[in-house]
Amino acid sequence: MTNVGSELLQVSDLAVSFNSGGDWRNVVRDVNFSVSAGETVAIVGESGSGKSVTSLALTRLLPADVTRVSGEAIFRGQNLFDLTEQQMEKVRGDRISMIFQEPMTSLNPVMTIGAQIAEAISVHRKVSRAEAKEEALAMMERVRIPSARTRFNEFPHQFSGGMRQRVMIAAALACKPDLLIADEPTTALDVTIQAQVIELIKELQAETGMGVIFITHDMGVVAEVADRTLVMYHGDVIETGSTLQIFDRPAKTYTRALLAAVPKLGSMNDAPAPLPYASFDLASGKMTPAPERPDTLRPDEPPLLEVEGATKRFDQPSPVLKRVISRVHAVENVTLTLRRGETLSIVGESGCGKSTTGRVITGLYDYQSGSVKLNGRELRSISAPDRAREIQMIFQDPYASLNPRLRVGEAITEPLRIHGLATREKEQAIAASLLERVGLKAEMASRYPHEFSGGQRQRICVARALVMKPSVIVADEAVSALDVTMKTQIVNLMMDLQQEMGLGFLFISHDMAVVERISHTVAVMYLGEIVEIGPRAAIFGNPAHPYTKRLLSAVPVPDPSLRGQRNPPPVLELNSPVRPRDYQPPERDYIEASPGHFVQVPGPEWA
């Protein structure tokens, strides 16, 4: 626990209303909390709960013409809501700083990294250019950007996501603020990078004694960072208390549901087969554990999918002569087998080639060498209409994967129309029954996608994937963009469908806890190669490759009493799979650690 000092910010009776089309709609009500120096307060809730609106209201960044903010926010003796805009500008970025979710868009792409940090200093301090530069360099070192001096003049696109978030933190902390508001600062990052960023914020807090408001939807992160926690639901703060107390004795049903939905690594240690999540009834607060069910895996039937040494490289031509100067080795010699009723998960950080593998297997990308066999036939030799009957895909972003111009019913039955398989009436009946199968209502068929929430859209995508009755479904980060309760529901839905139809799932994800819940087999990818593959229990219980160990150790543990018991992961720049034109990938050897559990012999880079 950090040293908690004097009170910094006292928020009382904060309420926010938005004006939409003439009506004032109340989005945040009765928010009361305080932050002291050196303390971290977490605000948790699902999308639409009002947590970000609360933070924007405190920094007065909401558009004044359509919002109404009432209540008080006393910051060091001053009510922030009484300040003029000019006075507020002096507070913002100097005494109160913010970091946002998306490190890719919150930096100016045409300014060097160093100049952006220096700008944050010179806006608030009367310093010479040289002094600003010196301070900016010191900040870059404090946020542990390796070789800060040489990287000072680089541009944001030369930095990885995690490094950019470090730059954002450096700029936010450049004026040594008293209060840092971090709005989902790690949501867009990989687990290993997330662990580093959280560690960094904690270290900097210990050095400067600033107060932190940490906004997140991830209870695992809350357990890692927060001294006190506010749970928000539909604009109300429904529960506040110390983080330990909230995790041990949650008072409200919703908090309990939220905690129950948090995927916990290790919760599947004793389960022989994948197990759906317990379902939660919000009204009564009753938790029903998933019913006993037989394992869906049918190891005796012929495999659905056999991938043997598949390789996919993307040429990178030089801008002038279009000669190939380098290649992205996105998928390198990947071998795996998916059996009927099996869920095979591919895990790894962004850029490791797991999505490309999924796209090679569905036929969206062609492969250069190796073979991909779908139900015993080489993928290349199957015509597109036939392939559509055997393999389908669910995408990550439920907003981009539905055509905004098609009604939901039309979207679900589009494959039938393409191949002329059903009459109009039959199509409608199929759409209705599929909508009900995925937990929606039949009459929703006539609505457009924009009328649905993210979780509902993902259900629609599942229905669309099912309409051709495929035997394999590739789910590319299918639940990553969803709130926890939605996530558990979609995972349960997928497992039910597997039970019913004997589907094989290729589940691509970076979320280790969900993977542990759903998988029979897990493959760990790193820079285009599978470094470890085996039964779920072997990978999670007995990881052998150093990369698997690093990945597992970075997953946040949703238990505040275990905080500080593990070593922070080392700061590493991600290696890149871009290789020169004449690069020959090294020969890899695999050893069988236990039956079915294969581990790549780590190369010299892991020594």
Added chain:
Amino acid sequence: MKQIFSTPSAILLSILVVGALLAPVLPLHDPLAMDVANRFAGPSARHWFGQDEYGRDVFSRLLFALRSAILISGSAALLAAAIGTAIGVAAGYVRGFSEALSLRVMDVILCFPPLLLAMLAATLYGAGPQTLVPVLALVFVPSFTRVAHASVMTVRTMDYVDAVRLMGASTQHILWRTILPAIAGPLFVQFSFVVAMSVVLESGLSYLGLGVLPPEPSLGMMVGAARATFIDEPWLLLAPCLLLTIVIVLLNAFCDHLRHLLDPRRSQN
């Protein structure tokens, strides 16, 4: 369909367009019939907008001029839209060498000032609608190609396009049913812009004597002829200019309205 005519601009524009297109069958004065005795006569019950320097009926001439302007600009814009969109969609979807080639050709066309290009063609092939339509179409093809190409580049990366490919759809299906509807909005805006630009360009060329041939009425020629008597008879100059302005404003308002109607995200009620 009912909603298309739900704004004042749409109603006014359709009255103007229908009126102009029906001009030959409406009970109007012959726009070519001269009446030198009554030259420069003011508005009267017989001649609502007065008579011009040869005593021809101004109202009837305006309507016939608008008719030829709409026919020429409309067909030029349609031709340009069809060719330009086809090239742009193909370039954006197929990529590779054909993309580079077609886009560079468009850049070459864009290098010519439109008026200069039209003048060149008119001198080479003779003035008149048969030259004017292809020239105007050529001038405006690149704008459609650019808009279509840029929109396709955005749309083709959307997951729902990949989803349609995974359904086993043919390239034709993807282009016609998935991509084309998705890029229709920006293309309609471009279309309104191009029709308005062609109307202006057509009158400019006619003003210079390179467009519609006299004695057929055209807005540009009417402006040109009225120039000489502007001080004494300002109305003869103002009438075609005002009509031109009104038509262009209405066109832009109408296409904006159309784009709004085509957006699936607007509220359904």
